[in-house]
Amino acid sequence: MHKINLPSRSVKARALLITRLLAVACLLLFVQTAKANCTANMQQPLVSFGDVDLLNPGTLTTQATVTVTCTKSAARGTAQTFQVCLAADGGQGVADQFTPRYMCLDGASCSTENQFAYNMYIDAARSIIWGTIGRGTQYREMLNTSISFSSSEAARTTKSRELTVYAQLITPLSNVPPGRYTASFSGGSTALAFGTGSSCGSLRALRFPFTVSATVVKNCNVNKPNNIDFGTVNPGDTNLAGSTSLGVTCTSSTPYNIGLKPSNNHTAGAGEMLPVTPGGGNTDRIPYQLRSGSGANGTVWGNTATAAQTGNGVGGTGTGLQQNYNIYATVPSADYHYGDYQDTVTVQVNY
Known part of the structure; x- marks a missing residue:
């Protein structure tokens, strides 16, 4: 019986070739499985009523813009659509308070003597309160949109949509002291849900913090x-x-x-x-x-x-x-x- 011993140099060369092939395969796998993702950002980030004269009120409404951005995960040749929903609760400290929501005097604890009533809506008629599925059974209507990618667009392509938040002070206006009133939507007060079907799916810890503010002027x-x-x-x-x-x-x-x-x-x-x-x-x-x-x-x-x-x-x-x-x-x-x-x-x- 004859034994043939291959040179160790040739073994190393094949091992190096296998390593290179594995690296290429991993790279191809990574390109084909780009992660689906959607984010939201409140512009400014502020919902501002500006100066408010309680004795001579003018316009009691305002609005703000939220930008939603999604990244395509499907490869070129496959179309993809994201359904996106944005949720907001009653605000930090009063998460379950929706009718109405309240701004509080800066630097003071919120009480009936220094809270300013308002609300936020998803429609221009200001009839549908912006809510969340995470707080009880009422006020579950969320801001929503869809973002679609064609089959000709490559993975990792991004697109954005702008959504409008409508806000209004609640009448009759409170007889609150002059000063700046704010409501914070930070921490867990906002969340985003998105899905690649007809439903948004479950809320995720994707935040878009913002503040609602109004300055009551003395008069x-x-x-x-x-x-x-x-x-x-x-x-x-x-x-x-x-x-x-x-x-x-x-x-x-x-x-x-x-x-x-x-x-x-x-x-x-x-x-x-x-x-x-x-x-x-x-x-x-x-x-x-x-x-x-x-x-x-x-x-x-x-x-x-x-x-x-x-x-x-x-x-x-x-x-x-x-x-x-x-x-x-x-x-x-x-x-x-x-x-x-x-x-x-x-x-x-x-x-």
Whole structure:
């Protein structure tokens, strides 16, 4: 029997060749099994209502865009379609609260006194609340879209779609203090599901964090008071008195101070009524005094009030509802020429 010993060098060469072939096979396998994947990203990432004036609300709606991107996993020659769903719960800290959702005052614990109601929807009519299948049986409608790849497109090709989130403040608007209100959708408050069939499948830990925000601005509205009319008086009449009522509405917790300024700019509220029809030599000016209390000895109401100081004005703190104040005026004497007299008083609310 003859034995033939192959040179060890040839064995090594074959082993090297086998290793190369295996490497090529693995590479081909990797190309053919590219991983299917979809992600989402909220642009900005913010759903912002901007500045909100609770006393004079304008547009109470806003919207934002979510971009969904999918990567084809099927090889060239095979078409592929992804069904994608985006879920959102009630927000961090109030995950089960959907009707309505709430923003809370920055830096403060959320309570009924400082929470601002809103909601998010998947339709432009703002009738279908954006929800999730992960929280109970209600509000399970999610943002959804489909992304399709043709058979001519290679694996690892990516495509994106933009989805719109619609949001609206809930009326009647809360009488909340001024400040910035936010709701955080971070951590597990958002999730994404996608499938290659007609269903999105199960939610996955694929997050697209964002924040909802609104800034409530402080403001005051003033109702124009009725005129103070002393009526028809005789030249010998003294100690005339009249009054009216002023209504002021300021945002909740907003301090304000009210000043009254006669047309002569007297800072202590001592004005003068001039003839309505000048001429005929009548140069009389009938003095009067504005007051916050009734009678000739009532407290003077002038115009030294500022946003920080009440001065000789009248101060208050807003509740979101109208607050009423009586304005009194006194005239020491009516011993002047016959005729009609008047003056204009400016109400200044400082806040």
